[in-house]
Amino acid sequence: MTPERYTKLNQVLDCRQPDLTLLTDQVHKPRNIAALIRNCDAVGIQQMHAVTPAVSHRPFNGTARGSQQWVDLIMHDSVENGVISLQHQGFKVVAAHWSSRSINYTDWDYTQPTALLLGAERMGVSTRGADLADAHVIVPMVGMVASLNVSVAAGIILQEAQRQRAVKGMYEYCRLEELERSRIFFRWAYPRIAEVCDQNGQAYPLLDDIGNLIEPWTHG
Known part of the structure; x- marks a missing residue:
């Protein structure tokens, strides 16, 4: 990232x-x-x-x-x-x-x-x-x-x-709910990982403050 x-x-x-x-x-x-x-x-x-x-x-x-x-x-x-x-x-x-x-x-x-x-x-x-x-x-x-x-x-x-x-200033602040915003960000940043997680009903891995995976991710 x-x-x-x-x-x-x-x-x-x-x-x-x-x-x-x-x-x-x-x-x-x-x-x-x-x-x-x-x-x-x-x-x-x-x-x-x-x-x-x-x-x-x-x-x-x-x-x-x-x-x-x-x-x-x-x-x-x-x-x-x-x-x-x-x-x-x-x-x-x-x-x-x-x-x-x-x-x-x-x-x-x-x-x-x-x-x-x-x-x-x-x-x-x-x-x-x-x-x-x-x-x-x-x-x-x-x-x-x-x-x-x-x-x-x-x-x-x-x-x-x-x-x-x-x-009306509706583009000047985030209007998405925090959880939804986080989920969309992850899907955009890591689409392949998100797809696997969605298919298996898994939570998305955690990200740090600059959008990087906190821990290396491997499927399975």
Whole structure:
């Protein structure tokens, strides 16, 4: 663990936003999933949620450029379960969806616990997802095309969320619980050891004040 890496990991963790997330509704293209993960990392989202698509997908590492190792992907078997689960955790679910109750995406208060719901291209957010959402937002467009690529729309809306949160100083202090922060740090710093520990139900080894293993670790 170099001092530079130790500092970088801590700086990123101190900007994570546990009450901001994204939920996909049947987005199945690997490039889009990977790009959404990258968007999440860029604005400090630690957990991204996704509904298992009818068409299987695999991560597209070329687009994610390694971001998938920094963001946890939580899968749901239906949009209903995903939305309700997040609402029970205190999130307001905001669908990127045109309807009679849609508002400009800049008019939503993203400093409150918010989950952005995004649908697949062409199909958009499902009827069930839209019905369950607490609000609908749109990105105004003046061109010939009727919609944006899902990852582009996510990037635009999440940048607004980041801007609002930055104005309120929400990136100026660590907002993760101490235990969760420690676990994420270890997974980032020592991913192979963490994977083995998770598979075997073992506690992570202890680290010193500069992020090094206190004792040499060997499996078994």
